[in-house]
Amino acid sequence: MEGGYNILRSSFANKGTAFDQDERKKYGLRGLLPPRTETIVEQAERALAQFTSFQSNLEKYIFLNCLRDRNETLFFYLLVNNLELMMPIVYTPTVGEACQKFGNEFRFAQGMYFSSQDKGQFREMLDNWPHKEVDIIVVSDGSRILGLGDLGTNGMGIPVGKLQLYVAGAGFHPSRTLPVIIDAGVNTKKYLDDKFYLGEKHARLSDPEYYALMEEFLVAVYNKWPKVLVQFEDISNDHCFTLLENYRNRFLCFNDDIQGTGSVILAGFINAVRATQIPLKDHRMVFFGAGSAGIGVADCIVSLMEEQGMTKEEARKRFWFVDSKGLITTNRGDELAEHKKAYARTDYTTQLKSLLEVVKDVKPTALVGLSGIGRSFTQEIVEEMSKNVEKPIVFSLSNPTSNAECTAEQAYQWSEGRCIFASGSPFAPVEYRGHTFVPGQGNNMYIFPGLGLGAFLCQSLRVTDEMINTAAKTLASNVDDAEVITGKIYPGLSKIREISVQIATNVIEKAFEQGIATIQRPENIEQFVRK
Structure with a gap:
């Protein structure tokens, strides 16, 4: 196989029906394509119709991957211009099912x-x-x-x-x-x-x-x-x-589950704190799940508390972590994993075994789920929490959707429409008592593209906690006060490329401030990023 046929079999070189007549002659493509020449806009219109014709999300996932394998330019054109529609297909939650069936x-x-x-x-x-x-x-x-x-x-x-x-x-x-x-x-x-x-x-x-x-x-x-x-x-x-x-x-490396998740949830938490109008230092946070994501989120919030004048020890006292054995304490009798020790409580003599017991004891302002255990935020738990705070923060963050600690509809109903809600996987808007609530999605995609781009472009020696917090603050600033009052804590994902520009710009600024950027400082960092 030579010439044009090879071009049509290369995902990087293939333009399909977008090759014009001069290109078809130059590359030996005459007769190998239908006669009509199309623009990429026309190609994408057909591809979108094909995409929407599939019934299951897994079929849509397979279609998109096969499209990329034959025409990468068209695939990314389609994805960029339909990101909110297709992101749940190329990533969570559909990618979970795709991984489970990868071999098949x-x-x-x-x-x-x-x-x-x-x-x-x-x-x-x-x-x-x-x-x-x-x-x-x-x-x-x-x-x-x-x-x-x-x-x-x-x-x-x-x-x-x-x-x-x-x-x-x-x-x-x-x-x-x-x-x-x-x-x-x-x-x-x-x-x-x-x-x-x-x-x-x-x-x-x-x-x-x-x-x-x-x-x-x-x-x-x-x-x-x-x-x-x-x-x-x-x-x-x-x-x-x-x-x-x-x-x-x-x-130059980072862990998205620890640092990316921590950053995006910190951004949501910054705006949730704005919505509750309770100072950050006064929040009581119960975390259900003490793995990489949970600890990463807590570490990011702690670093923000430190910026606001608290010591690390004071900040960590505002957290209560619950794992499969109950409240994590220094004296509950088991050998704690190293990453859990910093948040183990020292002030409990009675062991609290269930999340409900902890919620009743702590009276938290925020309940954060990163447990991977679906429906673990029960009606009793959310109602108990809502008794003690006007605007309870309920973050049901486990992926995929089947593992979410509660649904958006459950959270709004059980809190009588008062909660500030975010999830890891997308949920549809909820109608409740004449109001439409649009659930926030604490999606790492808000953070990692801009964070990674900034760190790479300035050739930073490392990815620092300060760079990660800068990314979170930048994301949070993309939601204005009027939106926060209504319970909206994340911007629309349609703005992601512009958000990534802002995050990358500020991350590079922070890297230069810390003395770890190794390129010559651009005259205009934002223009450098956009280019």
């Missing part, structure tokens, strides 16, 4: 895979990637995909989807993005027994073997692409904190 629905390879059988060859393998330059990598080991658990190599849908949003939300060039799965095994019996599972069929590696694999991968990556930004994604709690701690000061 596999059609073509995307990204790169590195497994224990390849140890010692990672740097050589990177040379197989067809694109010379890579600006950003999203890497997962598949061990904690959304709230769905250990999916192993089936988790590839997460790095793929995340990078599609980096392109749509912040203008990264698609050919300079690389999705990666580190195959360290899988502990889910379903996949070990599944004939269509495409990863290595063995239990997850021991810690020493696992960390050696990650070390080889990161050293190889930064040897080949010294300026690349690496984002860790959906890695289980027993490894994600250690990886971040080990590498955040060695390489």
Whole structure:
């Protein structure tokens, strides 16, 4: 196969019916396409009609991935111009189902895979990637995909989807993005027994073997692409904190589940505090779920409290964390994971075993769910909370939708329309007592595209907590006082590219302020970002 036929089989070069007559003659395409030449607008109109004709979200997901495989330019044109419609398909919640069925629905390879059988060859393998330059990598080991658990190599849908949003939300060039799965095994019996599972069929590696694999991968990556930004994604709690701690000061990297989630929920919380008109220092926050996301959110709120004059110790006393064994305390008798210790309460002699008991005892102003346990915010819990605060903050953040702690409709009804609500997955507007409530979605996409773009463009030495807080404040400022009063705490996602410009600009400013940007300071940082 030569010439034009190869062009039509290249997702990067193919324009399909958009090739004009001169191009068809030049590239040997005459006779290989229908006679009519179309604009990309016309192509997108047809693609959108095809997209909407599918009944299930999984079918729509597969259609979009196949479209990207044959015409990447058209795919991203369609995504950018229909982002609010398609984001729940290319990412949460549909990507969760796509990952669960990854082996069954596999059609073509995307990204790169590195497994224990390849140890010692990672740097050589990177040379197989067809694109010379890579600006950003999203890497997962598949061990904690959304709230769905250990999916192993089936988790590839997460790095793929995340990078599609980096392109749509912040203008990264698609050919300079690389999705990666580190195959360290899988502990889910379903996949070990599944004939269509495409990863290595063995239990997850021991810690020493696992960390050696990650070390080889990161050293190889930064040897080949010294300026690349690496984002860790959906890695289980027993490894994600250690990886971040080990590498955040060695390489330009961050963990979106810890830092991105923390930043976007901090932005929502800043606006929720504006809505309640209760000073930040006076809020009492109960968190249900003490994994990477929960601790990441709390750490971001604590850092904001520190900026406002509280000590770290004073700030942490405003948090009560509940896990599967109840309220996390220093004396409940079990060995706490390292990441939980900073928030373990020291002031309880009686053990509180349930979330309801904690809510009754603490009388929280804010209830934050990152547990992965669907419907765990019961009517009794929300009603109990609403007795003690005029505008209760209810953040039901677990993904996908089936894992949400409560629905938007439940939260508004049980709080008699008084709550400030946000969720991780999208919910439709709710009609209640003559009012229409538009639920906020604490979607990481508000933060990570702009944060990543800013950190990469200024070639920052690292991603700092101050840069992450700057991103949160920038996002929060995109909702005005009139909107906050009505309970709206996030802007519309249709503004995402403009929000990303603002976040990237302010993140770069912060990097220069901290002395960690390594490029020459642009005369106009915002123009530099827009370009």
